[in-house]
Amino acid sequence: MQTALEDFFRALRAADVRISPAEAIDAHHTVALVGFEDRVLFxxxxxxxxAKSAEEVDRFDRIFETFFTRDSFQAAPPSAEDGxxxxxxxxxxxxxxxxxxxxDGDASALAQAMEEAADRAQVSQIRLSTQRSRLTRKLLEEMGLSEIERIIAAARKSEDARTEAAGLRLxxxxxxxxxxxSRxxxxxxxxxxxxSGKNLREDLLARKALNSExxxxxxxxxxxxxxxxxxxxxxxxxxxxRRHVAWTGHLDVRRTLxxxxxxxxxPFDIVFKTKKIEKPSIVAICDVSKSVxxxxxxxxxxxxxxxxxxxRMEAFAFSGRMISVNAVLDEHRIETAILxxxxxxxxxxTDYGKSLEDFCEQHLDQIDRHTTVIxxxxxxxxxxxxRLDLLATIQKRSRAVIWLNPEPESYWGQGxxxxxxYERFCHVAKQCNTLAQLERIIEDVLRTYIPH
Incomplete structure (x- = not known):
């Protein structure tokens, strides 16, 4: 049963139910205590x-019923009327x-033989829907399908009516x-x-160009x-x-005493110096022209x-002029706010110079030495x-200026x-044209607020 439980854990993980090694060990101990006789208790x-959340409970129920339920095996009926x-x-x-x-129409023996053959064929390693036909054939081969096909072929060539009839039944x-x-x-x-298919699709979408034609x-x-x-x-x-991290090895003498x-x-209780992790303060300035x-x-x-x-998160958008969009984002869902x-x-x-001028005239006080401007x-x-001078002013007032450009770097400076x-006034200037790049850059921003 240990192998079956391990397969069950793997099926749960495939359904995005997180199971740590410690939780798997706890599950084995639990099964040892409650046994298998009472299905509901088990x-x-x-x-x-x-399961650690309502969502995981729903996934657990679905996987449990699929994994531990066996449909009746539909074998051919034993013995025809002519014997x-x-x-x-x-x-x-x-x-x-x-x-x-x-x-013989021995359904239970066939079901057991199929599960044993499935282990040999490693059917549980299936990852894509396109593998189903190949693994079905491999499963049948492990059960001895080739022998059956040869027997059927020989029966068809026979001139004996009983042999031919038995071949048809086989x-x-x-x-x-x-x-x-197949089932x-x-x-x-x-x-x-x-x-896995959904995960593969999401991986492809994470790398999909956001400004594709x-x-x-x-x-x-x-x-x-x-x-x-x-x-x-x-x-x-x-x-x-954690909002605090310890400076390992730096003793806080005052608090220790x-x-x-x-x-x-x-000094039984040694206290080390700690430094508070700041929460990021972000000002986002977004071009909302068609290409971006x-x-x-x-x-x-x-x-x-x-x-x-x-x-703190302040958001501004511009095309020909710049406006604050915090109120729009608060009143509408993000999916429709851009519209x-x-x-x-x-x-x-699009006029970047006029947009920077609007921002500096109306919202420059939103930036201080704790603010990251994206x-x-x-x-x-x-x-x-x-208006390079205005971007230089923003750079001097802010913690960092990060420019995300959807275009490849080879296009920068062309036309x-x-x-x-602009690049020389930015702490970071990177191409950002996919969700994967966006996640990596935002994580880098968060990491800069953690002391090292």
């Missing part, structure tokens, strides 16, 4: 040990255990066996690979929005756990989903004055792009 005990059996088949059938089980049993094998492999796919398909758009929120939650979980007063001055609007939407979704670890912003300032000729845009200003001129 299920509830495992669920209480392994053909194993003895009516060609002589080589006497050496085939599978032929005997099929002709052929019907073979088809029934193939259908059972078995399908169940294994549901257990071990149902999430033709835009993003609405179905992909919805999946990418959900993916961005999960990425943000993952980073929030990682960077919100104070705590030792209760022991007559003996999709990237701006995902950046704002990402930043607004980091509410657990961000102390509302476009109604106000969209479809204008600018998203392609730096194509239609040959207008880029009306002034990215090569």
């Amino acid at each position: 299920k509830d005990a495992l669920c209480a040990t392994l 053909e059996g194993l003895e009516d088949l060609p002589p080589e059938a006497e050496q085939s255990e599978l032929a005997r089980m099929l002709m 052929e019907a049993a073979r088809k029934a066996l193939s259908q059972e094998a 078995y492999v399908e169940r294994q796919h549901e257990l071990y690979a149902a999430e 033709g835009g993003i398909d609405p179905v992909d758009q919805a999946m990418m929005q959900a993916l961005v929120k999960r990425m943000a939650k993952r980073l929030a979980d990682r960077y919100s756990r 104070r705590k030792s007063m209760g022991y007559g001055g003996m 609007a999709a990237a701006a939407q995902f950046l704002l979704t990402f930043l607004y989903s980091l509410n657990e670890v961000v102390d 509302e912003v476009l109604k106000q300032i969209g479809f204008q000729q 600018i998203l845009g392609d730096a194509r200003s239609n040959y207008a004055d880029p 009306d792009s002034v990215m090569h001129r």
